[in-house]
Amino acid sequence: MESFDHSARAVLACCDELSHYSEAPASIERTFLSAPIHDVHRHLRAWMERLGMRVWVDAAGNLRGVYAGERADEKRLVIGSHLDTVPNAGAYDGVLGVVMGVALVELLRDERLAYGIEVIGFSEEEGVRFGVPFLGSHAVAGSFDRTVLDRRDQAGVSVADAIRAFGLNPDEIGSAALDSNAAAYLEIHIEQGPVLEKAGQALGAVSSIAGQTRAAVTFRGKANHAGTTPMALRRDALCAAAEWILAVEREARATHGLVATVGKIDAAPGAGNVIAGEVQATLDVRHGVDQVRERAFRTIVRAGEEIARRRGLLFSHDVRLNQAAVPMNPDLLALAAESIAAASPPGAPAPMRMVSGAGHDAMVLAARVPSAMIFVRSPGGVSHHPDETVLLQDVQAALMAGSYFLRKLSL
Numbered sequence: 001m002e003s004f005d006h007s008a009r010a011v012l013a014c015c016d017e018l019s020h021y022s023e024a025p026a027s028i029e030r031t032f033l034s035a036p037i038h039d040v041h042r043h044l045r046a047w048m049e050r051l052g053m054r055v056w057v058d059a060a061g062n063l064r065g066v067y068a069g070e071r072a073d074e075k076r077l078v079i080g081s082h083l084d085t086v087p088n089a090g091a092y093d094g095v096l097g098v099v100m101g102v103a104l105v106e107l108l109r110d111e112r113l114a115y116g117i118e119v120i121g122f123s124e125e126e127g128v129r130f131g132v133p134f135l136g137s138h139a140v141a142g143s144f145d146r147t148v149l150d151r152r153d154q155a156g157v158s159v160a161d162a163i164r165a166f167g168l169n170p171d172e173i174g175s176a177a178l179d180s181n182a183a184a185y186l187e188i189h190i191e192q193g194p195v196l197e198k199a200g201q202a203l204g205a206v207s208s209i210a211g212q213t214r215a216a217v218t219f220r221g222k223a224n225h226a227g228t229t230p231m232a233l234r235r236d237a238l239c240a241a242a243e244w245i246l247a248v249e250r251e252a253r254a255t256h257g258l259v260a261t262v263g264k265i266d267a268a269p270g271a272g273n274v275i276a277g278e279v280q281a282t283l284d285v286r287h288g289v290d291q292v293r294e295r296a297f298r299t300i301v302r303a304g305e306e307i308a309r310r311r312g313l314l315f316s317h318d319v320r321l322n323q324a325a326v327p328m329n330p331d332l333l334a335l336a337a338e339s340i341a342a343a344s345p346p347g348a349p350a351p352m353r354m355v356s357g358a359g360h361d362a363m364v365l366a367a368r369v370p371s372a373m374i375f376v377r378s379p380g381g382v383s384h385h386p387d388e389t390v391l392l393q394d395v396q397a398a399l400m401a402g403s404y405f406l407r408k409l410s411l
């Protein structure tokens with residue numbers, strides 16, 4: 001118990017230390033292979049090497065450290081998360097999972113397991129700098145799309161240039177892929193939502209990462225004079241969109257686990273005294289089960305068509321992203337839930353199995369190795385914000401659960 005408390009304090013101190021390495025003067029911001037990533041690597045590398053880990057940075061800029069097991073040619077558990085951040089970030093999104101990986105190795109106190117442990121700090125998950133997320137985990141999973149190397153950031157620097165400027169060789173990205181000894185992946189991550197807090201639980205086992213459909217929709221009506229056009233003769237695209245947005249909300253509220261969002265809307269011509277002739281809006285629909293998401297999406301599209309028809313408008317939609325849900329490995333999910341139960345106080349309710357509404361490196365790794373995720377409660381449900389935090393006792397519980405997971409895992 002005492003060692004977990006000590007270790008949890010060390011985890012929080014490390015996250016705090018790393019939060020000072022930033023591109024921005026008064027906030028946390030670390031995009032792909034920016035200068036402060038060097039500092040983060042130096043800090044974590046020193047700790048990992050003190051624990052006897054073999055440490056290197058691969059060609060995609062991922063920090064990798066291997067803690068050998070008791071045999072030479074052995075299987076490996078990969079524990080990881082990401083070290084990059086959004087602008088104006090909190091101190092725990094991603095970083096916590098990497099630091100926890102190192103802390104779990106430290107808690108072994110030089111003991112060797114029947115398998116090795118590789119801790120990875122992914123270089124890129126958020127997609128801030130180049131508009132493409134998961135650059136780091138795709139390289140590790142062996143699914144890196146080399147055409148991405150030519151993408152440029154706002155300063156005109158390509159991904160390949162950024163990799164070279166960091167002192168790495170983009171031609172070697174293929175060598176970042178996991179070898180066949182990598183047998184499982186565990187990611188510990190803050191929930192970034194309010195569900196665990198609402199349920200009064202410190203930890204949750206992720207059953208799957210939600211699939212997403214994103215679309216652009218357009219309502220086409222007729223712009224006209226706001227003073228001279230009687231209400232009954234209007235084809236107001238903004239009123240149609242408003243009715244549809246509420247239909248989207250109704251559909252989501254009526255479907256268990258479904259979230260649907262219209263987050264952006266543009267009305268043209270966009271003047272106070274002109275009826276809106278055309279509205280473009282975004283749609284984001286997510287659910288842990290693909291069929292449920294697809295059915296809801298069809299219902300939402302039909303609602304748009306029906307509203308447009310009734311109002312004498314045209315409705316069209318263009319699917320921009322259709323991403324299937326990624327289930328976690330059932331055996332590892334069961335072990336994660338068992339580990340959480342073992343770390344819970346007596347009489348605590350059964351561990352929550354929850355769908356992650358956000359994407360994570362685990363969804364990329366899951367295509368390559370059996371994967372599991374443990375969520376840590378986010379106080380206030382706040383993330384991607386400087387107020388993002390975690391509770392000391394929750395980090396302690398996560399370390400207990402993680403240690404149990406390591407003890408029970410057989411690869």
Ligand SMILES: [Zn+2]
Binds near residue numbers: 082093094125189
């Ligand atoms: Zn994250």
